[in-house]
Amino acid sequence: MRSQGPERFRHGFQALGSMSKFTRTGGSSRTDLSRVAIQKSPSLLDERLGVYRNKIAQNDIDVMLKQHQAFVEQRVSGVRAHFKLCELSNLDLSGAVLASADFTGAKLHNTLLRGADLRMTNFYAADLAEADLMHADLTAADLRGAILRGAVMISCNLTSADFRNGTLALARNGELVSVQSSSEADLSKAVIMRATLSKARLSDSFVMQTDLRDADLRGSILVKANLSDSNLTGCDLTSCDLTEANLEGANLEGAIMTGAILRHANLKGANLIGAILDGVDLTLANMEDVKTIEQLAGMEESLADMLTAHAKWIETNGGAGKQLDLSGKDLTGMDLSRMTLSAGIFRGAVLRNANLSRSALLMADLSSADLRGANIRNANLRGARLIRSMMVGADMTGVLASPINIQGHDWQTNMERARLGKAILVGADLTGANLTGADLRQAQIRNVSIKGADLTDANLTNADLRGVDFGKCKLSNTKGLPDMDNLESDD
Numbered sequence: 001m002r003s004q005g006p007e008r009f010r011h012g013f014q015a016l017g018s019m020s021k022f023t024r025t026g027g028s029s030r031t032d033l034s035r036v037a038i039q040k041s042p043s044l045l046d047e048r049l050g051v052y053r054n055k056i057a058q059n060d061i062d063v064m065l066k067q068h069q070a071f072v073e074q075r076v077s078g079v080r081a082h083f084k085l086c087e088l089s090n091l092d093l094s095g096a097v098l099a100s101a102d103f104t105g106a107k108l109h110n111t112l113l114r115g116a117d118l119r120m121t122n123f124y125a126a127d128l129a130e131a132d133l134m135h136a137d138l139t140a141a142d143l144r145g146a147i148l149r150g151a152v153m154i155s156c157n158l159t160s161a162d163f164r165n166g167t168l169a170l171a172r173n174g175e176l177v178s179v180q181s182s183s184e185a186d187l188s189k190a191v192i193m194r195a196t197l198s199k200a201r202l203s204d205s206f207v208m209q210t211d212l213r214d215a216d217l218r219g220s221i222l223v224k225a226n227l228s229d230s231n232l233t234g235c236d237l238t239s240c241d242l243t244e245a246n247l248e249g250a251n252l253e254g255a256i257m258t259g260a261i262l263r264h265a266n267l268k269g270a271n272l273i274g275a276i277l278d279g280v281d282l283t284l285a286n287m288e289d290v291k292t293i294e295q296l297a298g299m300e301e302s303l304a305d306m307l308t309a310h311a312k313w314i315e316t317n318g319g320a321g322k323q324l325d326l327s328g329k330d331l332t333g334m335d336l337s338r339m340t341l342s343a344g345i346f347r348g349a350v351l352r353n354a355n356l357s358r359s360a361l362l363m364a365d366l367s368s369a370d371l372r373g374a375n376i377r378n379a380n381l382r383g384a385r386l387i388r389s390m391m392v393g394a395d396m397t398g399v400l401a402s403p404i405n406i407q408g409h410d411w412q413t414n415m416e417r418a419r420l421g422k423a424i425l426v427g428a429d430l431t432g433a434n435l436t437g438a439d440l441r442q443a444q445i446r447n448v449s450i451k452g453a454d455l456t457d458a459n460l461t462n463a464d465l466r467g468v469d470f471g472k473c474k475l476s477n478t479k480g481l482p483d484m485d486n487l488e489s490d491d
Contacts (some may be wrong), residue, residue: 053087053107061091069097072117148187156195163187163205194437214388214417214437228266234368234388234417253348254368254388273328274348274368276390293330293350303334311340337375362404363411383411392421402431402449441480 056064064081071078081101089109099119107127116136125145130152137157144164163185185205196216203223207230214234221241229249237252239259246266254274262285272292296303312321324344331346337355342362350370357377367387377397382404401413413430417437424444432452440460447467454474461480475481 053085055087056083058091061088061093065093065096065098068101072097072099143185146185148185148190151187151190153190153192153195156192158192158195158197158200161197161200163200163202165204254390256390274370274388276370291328293348294328295330299329307339310344314340314342342380363406381413384413386413386415386418389415389418391423392419393423394420395424396428397424397426399425399428401433402429 064079067077067079068081069078071080081098083101083103083106085105086103087107088103088111089107090111091108092112093116094112094114095116096113097117098121099117100121101118102122103126104122104124105126106123108131109127109129111128111131113131113133113136116133118133118136118141119139120141121138122142123146124142126143127147128151129147130150131148133151133153133156135155136153138161139157140160140162141158142162144162146163165184185202187210188206188208189210190207191211192215193211193213194215195212197220198216198218200217200220202225203221205222205225207225207227210227210230212230212232212235215232216236217240218236218238219240220237222245223241224244224246225242226246227250228246230247231251232247232255233251233253235252235255237255237257237260240257241261242265243261243263244265245262247270248266248268249270250267251271252275253271255272256276257280258276258278260280262280262282265285267282267285267290268288270290272290275292299306306322306324306326309322310324313323315321324341326349327345327347328349329346330350331354332350332352333354334351335355336351336359337357339359341356341364342360344361344364346364346366346369348368349366351366351374352370353373353375354371355375356379357375358379360380361384362380363383364381365385366389367385369386369389371389371391371394374391374394376391376399377395379396379399381399381401383406384401401415403410403412405411410432412432412434414434415438416434417439418435419439420443421439421441422443423440425448426444426446427448428445429449430453431449433450434454435458436454437457438455438459440458440463442461443463445460445468446464450468450470450473452472455470455478456474456476457478459479463480465482470481
């Protein structure tokens, strides 16, 4: 229910609390389809709100869904679904077409809504605690004041969704009475991995301890939002407004925060290792105990000594020396070419414009590392971990990234969700590599060996794919794939 003033409330909630109505398109007649369901199942008292909810049986809902789909398709028989203050918990609405339906104040605990079409649907002050919304489309949905505590929203489309404040009120004895105890949208402990929330409005929302790994939050408004202890690993927060947001204890490892606004934001104890902070002003943010990039000058041991100890560790199979660990260190522009760095740990390190050409990086961990513009030509990356690494514009010509067999086990090179836009991979060997969710837009991938690679959810839009054989690759939901018959070798 959209409420922007007393008059809007008065008109919008007059009938709220009476039986749900369906409005037939193309006319003013109303068909009351909920009456039959109510006769079968009496209204239930919601003690939290102090109101009665209409209990609707699954078979009656199935009829309503068919009529609402006709409404969405603009057919004459279409009837818009109204579920105001209805009890819909534990029902199966998977794949349902419910775009523009009205669920104001409805209760949908543990309801299955997987893959449902919920575009522009009104969930104002609805209770969706622990609902399953995986892969649902909630574009421009009204979720003001909604409870989504513990909901599963993996890979949801929440573009332009509204999560701002909203208080449910009912008309009683001619007066509006608030019946909702909290006005903040509650997404605490929800699982929203890989969801699209670009341009969503989340100001003042409660997102504490929420799993937002790899979510797309570009351009979202998160003013005063409570994101404390949330997992924002790999999130795209480009141009987000996080003014006065609470990010205390949040994990932002590998997050893209380019151009984000963090005025008076609370980042106490947050993890910013590997985060991209280009154009971000942190002068007014609370940076107490923040984990961030470290300069080599502050290390007790010199880099040369560390490299010598690591080479000895490799030669003796760990019997002597010390494994190289440069996690979270600033190695910008460093010359590490032709070095033995196998099994080294560079998690979240800044290697921007560094020279790693012809280096041995077998089984190395470069997860969430910043390798933008780096020279990685002809490097050996077999079995390496490059999960969420930022490699935009990197020169990876001729890299070897096929699996490596160690004690009978094949270790694949893992580039899951790596950012490889405009990277040069000409002549590289990516046989069997894990490129799930990788961004390869405008990359040069000419004559690359990629047999058996996993490209599920990868983006190859405008990439140069001449001479590439995608035989035996996993290509589920891969974007930007051309007609394979038109791919010719670049001789």
